[in-house]
Amino acid sequence: MHRTLSLFLKIWMTLGYGFLYFPILTLVVFSFNASPQVTVWHGFSTQWYGSLLQDTVLIRSAFVSLQVAVLSATLAVVLGTLAAVSLVRFGKFRGRGLFGILTTAPLVMPEVITGLSLLLLFVGLEQTFGWPKGRGILTITCAHTTLCMAYVTILVRERLADMDLSLEEAALDLGARPLKVFTAITLPLISPSLVSGWLLAFALSLDDVVLASFVAGPGSSTLPMVIFSSIRFGITPQINALATLIITGVAMSVGIAGWLMHRRR
């Protein structure tokens, strides 16, 4: 009976991983197809990678996306870490319940709701205060920071909850100020989750199409927005080539993050 259970689990997991990876694999394989047809193999070619370099719209949008991703990942790590510390270490304070909702709800909130509400906020702000003038990188960054902050808050909060309190207590007993304790002890100990939080936030920002579509202005299309508008008209091997590059980048950063997390144990 024991053996049948573990055999069942093994088969199930093989099928499950196959399900997770087969579609990604098809993207990668057909990005090297010589023919523009995505479903029939016509020999090996790297022409689609070459044509990516000549697509100026794509390259410009990639730069927009990279700027937004770096800015919002950095902001999200700062804000998310502060939020997590407040939630785990400060006990009960007035307004904590609302604080918990505001910092973690964007994680599950349907993107169309978040996107619409943020756009209406920016429009309202511009009408009332004249700021932000129009929409672009700034507004997309604010939107992505709000989303990514929720992920970072949860990642760091889980790490903080695992952490032994005695080190911090000892430092406090020896007369260190709370701020000093935070920078000298807490921060180094949670640094692996800060790195993986940053990378996750970067990946999320680089992938988002819904929030960006709501809050982007003319001329500030992000890479996913350009990809989305082109795949609505069907599949092209050029997008496959781009997808392969993005997936490789993500795999490398997951590898780095995983290695960092593994090393700490």
Added chain:
Amino acid sequence: MIHLPSKLRRFLSTPLWATVAPYGWGLLFCLIPFLIVLKISLSELKMGLPPYGPLVEWVEEGLLVIRLHLGNYTFIGTDSLYVLSYLEALTIALISTVTCLLIGYPMAYGLAKASPSVRAPLLMLVILPFWTSFLLRAYAWIGILSPHGLLNTALIKVGLIHQPLVLLDTHFATILGIVYCYLPFMILPLYASLEKIDSSLLEAAYDLGARPFQAFWQVVVPLSLSGVISGSLLVFIPAAGEFVIPELLGGSQTFMIGKVLWNEFFTNRDWPVAAALATVLLAFLLIPLAIFQRLQERQVRLFNA
């Protein structure tokens, strides 16, 4: 060491310095936007930019008039297109959540039971798609499911079918896409809860004569319930408002509410109705969101990364 005045010391040890920035951010970019959505859902469609009328107006003779326009809500409630879109979105989200759970639970259980040396790389293989673009992963299915796609070509070559099956632009494709994209969101919290279960509890059950299935059902499943609930919520809530997947894979027959809201906003440019649609969707999701928040308060693990 500098001796600070006690008042300053107390100030530095209060939550204030760390909390104020994320709190302010949350209020500005999370709470206030929802209040604005609520406000605009109660206003009238107008030509111009922004395309909605004011709620509060000074009328002559110093009369302040507050006009709450409920027409957007009655419009949504009486138009069967909107009612059906909500039903369809909730049904598809529910079916996808259950499917994710059925596929994900044995995988998470297998992960938790795997020997430590293979567990880390296997876990990494679940996290990798979780980090990889939703957009590109949904896109991959177009190439597989389309009439001349991989699956139809393969089935015709094998001789199982003669005409290509209609797979793309169906509810089936939408559910498949959602299950595929959200599966890691189900597996990670399930794994986090299953990994914590003390194996001696299972051994005790065996010693007391429980058969493997019985031990699993009566010991493991109840202990992993928090993972089941948080995984299900992580799939169900965002899936109910999903736009990208039904847009790419669902075709013109799929009317999930996220898609309808998008079209109302971008195609019809009717901001008040879009805002009312968002408010009603949020109202449907209020209970799941409250449960999610309750789990957060109890610090139930989601990622355990």
